[in-house]
Amino acid sequence: MDRLxxxxxLLAVVETGSLxxxxxxxxxxxxxxxxxxxxxxxxLGAKLLNRTSRTLGLxxxxxxxxxxxxxxxxxxxxxxxxxxxxxxxPRGDLTITAPLVxxxxxxxxxxxxxxxxxxxxxxxxVLNDRIVSLAEDHxxxxxxxxxxxxxxxxxxRVGSISRVxxxxxxxxxxxxxxxxxxxxxxxxxxTFDNLGLAERWSFPHPxxxxxxxxxxRLSVNTAEAALDAATAGIGITRVLSYQAAAALxxxxxxxxxxxxxxxxxxxxxxxxxxxxxxxKLRAFLELAVPRLKAALETVQAQxxxxxxxxxxxxxxxxxx
Numbered sequence: 001m002d003r004l005x006x007x008x009x010l011l012a013v014v015e016t017g018s019l020x021x022x023x024x025x026x027x028x029x030x031x032x033x034x035x036x037x038x039x040x041x042x043x044l045g046a047k048l049l050n051r052t053s054r055t056l057g058l059x060x061x062x063x064x065x066x067x068x069x070x071x072x073x074x075x076x077x078x079x080x081x082x083x084x085x086x087x088x089x090p091r092g093d094l095t096i097t098a099p100l101v102x103x104x105x106x107x108x109x110x111x112x113x114x115x116x117x118x119x120x121x122x123x124x125x126v127l128n129d130r131i132v133s134l135a136e137d138h139x140x141x142x143x144x145x146x147x148x149x150x151x152x153x154x155x156x157r158v159g160s161i162s163r164v165x166x167x168x169x170x171x172x173x174x175x176x177x178x179x180x181x182x183x184x185x186x187x188x189x190x191t192f193d194n195l196g197l198a199e200r201w202s203f204p205h206p207x208x209x210x211x212x213x214x215x216x217r218l219s220v221n222t223a224e225a226a227l228d229a230a231t232a233g234i235g236i237t238r239v240l241s242y243q244a245a246a247a248l249x250x251x252x253x254x255x256x257x258x259x260x261x262x263x264x265x266x267x268x269x270x271x272x273x274x275x276x277x278x279x280k281l282r283a284f285l286e287l288a289v290p291r292l293k294a295a296l297e298t299v300q301a302q303x304x305x306x307x308x309x310x311x312x313x314x315x316x317x318x319x320x
Contacts, residue, residue, distance in 0.1 A: 001039045004076065007069040009036040010048065014066055015136045018056055090280040091120035098143040101223050101243050103127040106295045107143060110288045117287070121280045129222075134272050140281055142270045143292075145240070154273040158289055159296030160264035162241040162303060166253040170233040178236070181210045181260045188217035188235035192226040201238060203260040210260065227253070240265075241303040242296075249302055267296060 012022035013033065023030040041048050048062035058066060098107040104127060111123050126132070132139055134153065148155055178184050181203045189201075191214075203210045217235045220226050223243040230237040231252045247253040269288065271281060 001036075001043060003040070003043070004073065006036045006040040006043075007073055009033055010040060011066065011069060011073065013037060013049070013056070014058065089120070090118045090283040092278070092280055093122050093124065094141070094280050094284060095124045095126065095137075095139045096141045096143075096284075097126040097128070097132055097137075097139050099129050099145060100127045102143065102145065102240075105242065106292060107288075110291050113291075114284055114287050118280070118283060121283075134270070140271060140278075141284065144268050144270050146265050148266075148268060148270070152273070153270045155268040155270050156285065156289060157266055157268050158292040159267050160300070161267055161296065162264045162300065163238060163262055164241050164244055164248070164303060165236060165238045165256045165260075166230060166244055166248060167236040167256060168231050168233045168252060169254055171230070171235065172254060174233070178256060181205070181212050181257055184212045184214050184236065187215070189214045190226050190229045190235045190237040191216040191219045192221075192223055192237065192239060203257070204262050205260060242299045245299050245302050255303075264300070267292075 009022065009026065009028075009032075012025050013019055016022045016025055019033050019037070020030055023033045026033065037049065044061075044065070046061040046065075047059050048065055050057045050059050050062075096107065096111065097103075103125065107127075108125065111125055115121070115123060126137075126139070131144070132142065134140075134142060143158075144155075145161060175187060178187060181201075184201065199213065199216065201212050201214055203212070218226075218229050220229065223239050226237045226239055227244060227247055229235070231247060236256065244253060248255060269285065269292070271277075271285075
């Protein structure tokens with residue numbers, strides 16, 4: 001029995017939650033996965049997995065063994081990378097994930113520049129708005145927007161992003177402009193699933209938090225769709241500043257509620273760290289960090305230059 005291979009199979013079973021899912025990840029027959037786990041349990045003389053018809057979990061011995069197996073496989077992988085020169089010369093595969101719009105606008109240009117400079121590195125760029133697990137999804141680097149939970153991951157802050165409320169001039173001409181957050185209750189809103197609840201928006205205001213019940217005329221799952229609908233005059237939307245920067249800059253959308261702007265949310269590059277950082281990852285970070293910082297500063301400055309309504313004038317009656 002190849003014990004390292006058996007450890008790898010066991011970890012795949014634990015991380016995916018089932019033998020069949022591990023089989024798909026490893027691209028080996030289900031019978032092979034089951035046999036490797038059984039051989040490992042027989043070799044150790046201990047039951048590692050508690051299996052029923054519906055669930056699969058680790059036994060006490062299994063939890064201890066999996067933790068040790070992870071350390072062993074990480075050490076072996078690190079030794080192989082060092083021997084292959086990955087720590088001396090940037091080479092190999094690099095997997096990066098980022099939010100959909102931010103990734104396309106700001107991470108992809110950095111990736112293109114990096115690939116031109118480092119011919120021996122191949123990159124897989126995964127763009128989606130789902131928070132992925134670096135370990136389970138085999139991701140080397142993630143760009144995260146928002147406050148980070150406590151974890152063992154290494155985080156490098158590259159800037160911050162504001163949230164903005166906006167609508168098209170056509171909509172505001174027809175429905176009037178909300179001068180205060182509470183006035184949103186009389187407007188049609190376009191909600192974006194990843195940025196708060198569809199029935200209520202919260203805003204900071206001096207000394208208190210203002211929660212406004214809104215009418216979500218349209219709920220979408222991407223920022224582009226929310227912005228397109230707002231530009232078409234369907235209603236008022238709330239998105240992140242980089243998502244709306246172009247539409248605000250050319251006048252297709254207008255910023256609203258300048259007195260209710262929340263504090264910017266942080267943006268980080270996150271990786272798992274380690275005793276030695278692969279040269280490909282270090283090289284990418286050296287290139288990406290200053291460029292992303294500059295890009296975020298530019299976006300924040302552009303949006304700041306777009307004057308927002310502060311509610312100091314009397315809006316029309318919004319109606320319904």
